[in-house]
Amino acid sequence: MAAPGQLLPLTRSLLPPSAPPFLSGRRRLPPPARAQTSRPPPWQPRRLACPSPLQPLRPLAGNRTRPVAAPPGASAAGGGEAQALAAEFMTSERVKVAAMLGLALALCNADRVVMSVAIVPLSQAYGWTPSFAGVVQSSFLWGYLISPIIGGALVDYYGGKRVMAYGVALWSFATFLSPWAAARSLWLFISTRILLGVAEGVALPCMNNMVLRWFPRTERSSAVGIAMAGFQLGNTIGLLLSPIIMSRTGTFGPFVIFGLFGFLWVLVWISAITGTPGEHPQISAYELEYITKGQKLVKPQVQSEKLRKIPPFRNLLSKWPTWALISANAMHSWVTPINLTLG
Numbered sequence: 001m002a003a004p005g006q007l008l009p010l011t012r013s014l015l016p017p018s019a020p021p022f023l024s025g026r027r028r029l030p031p032p033a034r035a036q037t038s039r040p041p042p043w044q045p046r047r048l049a050c051p052s053p054l055q056p057l058r059p060l061a062g063n064r065t066r067p068v069a070a071p072p073g074a075s076a077a078g079g080g081e082a083q084a085l086a087a088e089f090m091t092s093e094r095v096k097v098a099a100m101l102g103l104a105l106a107l108c109n110a111d112r113v114v115m116s117v118a119i120v121p122l123s124q125a126y127g128w129t130p131s132f133a134g135v136v137q138s139s140f141l142w143g144y145l146i147s148p149i150i151g152g153a154l155v156d157y158y159g160g161k162r163v164m165a166y167g168v169a170l171w172s173f174a175t176f177l178s179p180w181a182a183a184r185s186l187w188l189f190i191s192t193r194i195l196l197g198v199a200e201g202v203a204l205p206c207m208n209n210m211v212l213r214w215f216p217r218t219e220r221s222s223a224v225g226i227a228m229a230g231f232q233l234g235n236t237i238g239l240l241l242s243p244i245i246m247s248r249t250g251t252f253g254p255f256v257i258f259g260l261f262g263f264l265w266v267l268v269w270i271s272a273i274t275g276t277p278g279e280h281p282q283i284s285a286y287e288l289e290y291i292t293k294g295q296k297l298v299k300p301q302v303q304s305e306k307l308r309k310i311p312p313f314r315n316l317l318s319k320w321p322t323w324a325l326i327s328a329n330a331m332h333s334w335v336t337p338i339n340l341t342l343g
Contacts (some may be wrong), residue, residue: 093283094214094291098223100269101207102230104168107262108203109234111175111196112140114254117242121251126186139193147201149313154202160209161275163202165266171199172262179252213276216294 115137123133155163174196182189211223238254245253274280277291316322 092287093277093280094219094223094287095226097210097214097273098226100265100273101210101223101227102233103265104164104269105203105207105227105231106234106237107168107258107265108171108200109231110238111171111258111262112200113235113238114175114242114258115140115193117239118246118251118254121246122182125251126182136190136193139190140197143194143197143199144201145197147198148205151202152205155205155209159275160206160213161269161273164206164210165269167199167202167206168262168269169266171196172259172266174199175255175262176259178255182252212295214291216291218294 119133119137122128122136123130128136151163151167174192178189178192181192207224207227211220211227215223238258242254245257249256277283277288
């Protein structure tokens with residue numbers, strides 16, 4: 001039997017490391033008290049942690065994109081950056097493209113509506129009956145009926161810049177030639193009106209093509225708005241200035257003046273505008289990067305074999321949205337010429 005002094009070490013060796021204090025001889029401290037959190041009563045709504053309205057939201061992990069460098073002259077403050085962006089937009093090359101498109105559409109409509117003013121003195125001078133005056137008025141639409149479809153295919157093949165230049169030159173020539181044609185033959189005069197309709201049919205397809213290539217997706221609606229504002233400006237100019245010009249230069253004065261302005265526009269368009277932003281010699285590096293990153297990549301027309309194929313008209317005409325657009329445009333085109341003629 002072991003001695004009493006040897007029992008305590010032997011007992012400690014047999015006990016587990018976490019033995020109770022009454023066996024191990026050590027005094028254990030009580031566990032620290034847990035913090036009592038007061039829960040709100042069930043009738044009180046819980047407050048959700050939300051960012052401050054002044055704190056910008058962080059983008060999701062899947063939507064992180066590489067930001068475009070700030071325009072030259074932008075400061076760290078938000079107001080300075082906004083002013084720099086506005087100044088860059090107003091002085092950019094793409095805005096010049098939109099302005100030139102607006103002027104082209106203004107000339108397009110001015111050359112079209114001048115006949116609405118000149119039809120009365122022409123009918124009196126040549127003894128036209130009301131039915132024949134209607135033939136003269138509608139002859140423009142004979143050429144305009146099919147030319148937008150053909151013009152769209154030409155724009156896809158050759159590009160908006162080239163087709164727009166030929167279109168404006170051709171309809172300006174038809175407008176400028178109208179006085180000479182009317183003096184020679186009535187049917188020759190009607191032929192110039194048909195030629196005017198054929199040439200003006202390419203204007204809107206060219207506008208859409210140039211906006212697609214020159215503007216990022218976030219600015220295309222603004223560019224179309226600028227261009228279409230010129231389209232309505234042409235109505236105002238044609239209906240407002242034509243009577244004034246006729247009173248001073250004769251019935252065919254507006255035809256000659258608007259035709260000369262069209263030739264001047266073609267010279268500026270060819271010398272100052274390019275088909276794509278990358279071809280422009282004076283575009284800034286920031287604007288080129290901004291346009292490229294803000295739009296889908298478009299293959300060059302020369303290297304794209306898809307653009308050389310015939311458009312799938314059968315597939316397009318089998319879709320309800322196509323007929324919805326056709327119906328809306330038909331209703332608009334039904335009312336507008338009547339208002340321009342009777343107004």
